[in-house]
Amino acid sequence: MVVKNGKEYLKCMDCFKEKDKVNGFYNTKNKLYEKVGKFPICKICLKKSIDYSNVDTIFNILQQMDVKYDPMYWEQAIQRKSDTFSAYITMANSLKQFNGTGWKDSIFNDTPDGSSEKDTIDRKSSSEDLDKLKETYGYGYPDDDYFLFEKKFLQLKPSFQLITTMHEECLREYCVNKVYETLAKAKGDFKQAKDWAAMAKDTAEAGKLKPSQMSKADLSQGLDGFGQLARMVEEKVDIVPVLPKFISQPKDKPDVVLWCYLNYVRDLKGLPEADYKDIYQFYEDRKNDYEKQELDNDPSMTEVE
Structure with missing residues (x-):
């Protein structure tokens, strides 16, 4: 935190710009930031990460801020003329009903089929993604499990060189087995967990996914020289x-x-x-202007009549 002209400024952890502490950041009761009293990501960056059609983006931020979700007050925030999220945070910081509460105290409305409000919204917003995941992992699994498979796959993918489709197929199969191993452990079914762990181990060995099987090139992702580094950078579309x-x-x-x-x-x-x-x-403007002047004064660039 810095002070300029009597005002306190904080640096946003997302855009890295120094902004007015009072007006540029949301108040937070999260104990991690109690010394500053402000959430370390500015209001502008925080709002950019919110997609009101995807409830997970809202839950994710509320969880980071340690603010409980209450559908009744969220509905009230929607009715206000101001931004919904800003209105909700204002209520969370001012109403006594939120005192002493945090994300763990969140309330999710139950629907007739016994699922939570969050589950219902997730299913509606991700029906197209679900169809794609079924084509990728195969049909027959419970719908919610497909998203667990993909989450595990995206988590592990950066650690491996998936040179061919078969390598990717092995990693996806490994993820399916690991997800069901974890679910079995959570249910206390350790016999079933052991079976899933064995299948995961077999898949890992077949696909050369175990750390002990990886060569130096695997661990470095093939980066043994500057030429290979340049090639990999050029192949990455995300560099732009x-x-x-x-x-x-x-x-x-x-x-x-x-x-x-x-x-x-x-x-x-x-x-x-x-x-x-x-x-x-x-x-850039001055450089371009200078280059233009140099060209204008260069005798070799003068047209001969």
């Missing part, structure tokens, strides 16, 4: 969204010093702070 970070954040100490100095001068003149991306764009 990363690139803007190099023009929107300072790269070294001189950049930070210059950024601070420019904003100091702007503050003296009563101007708002400048984002680093604006400074970078100024560099």
Whole structure:
């Protein structure tokens, strides 16, 4: 936390920008942040992560903030003219009904079939995904289990080189076995858990998934030189969204010093702070202008009549 002109500023853990502590962040009673009293992700970034058509995004944030979910007050928040999530957090921080409560005290309405409100919403919002997962893992499993399979697969996938479809198939089968092993243990059925564990072990050995079977190349994902590193980077489609970070954040100490100095001068003149991306764009404009002048003054570029 820093103080500027008598105001306290916090750095958002998502966008890494310093913002007004009072107006830029939500209050939180989570003991992890009790010294600051604010949730460390700014309001703007937090709202970007909320998808009102996907209740999981709401539950995930409420859980991180350690705020209980109460459908009655959530319905009241929906009726308000302001943003629903902001209205709900305001009630959670001001109403005595929320005092001494946390995420563990959340209330989920029961439906006639005995499932929770959360389960019902999840099933409705993910019917298309369910069809795709059934094609991937095979038909016949309970609907809810498919999402457990995929969650386990996505969790383990970064640790393996899935060179062929067969490698991916082995990992998916391993995930199915591990999920059912865990569920069996949770139910106290250790005999069944042992059977699932044995099948998972066989699948791991067949697909070369066990750590003891992995070679140095497997563990390094084949990165034995700069050439291979460059090839892997070029093959990653996700590299493109990363690139803007190099023009929107300072790269070294001189950049930070210059950024601070420019904003100091702007503050003296009563101007708002400048984002680093604006400074970078100024560099680009001046560079392009300089290059244009050089071309205009280059005799070799003059047209001969």
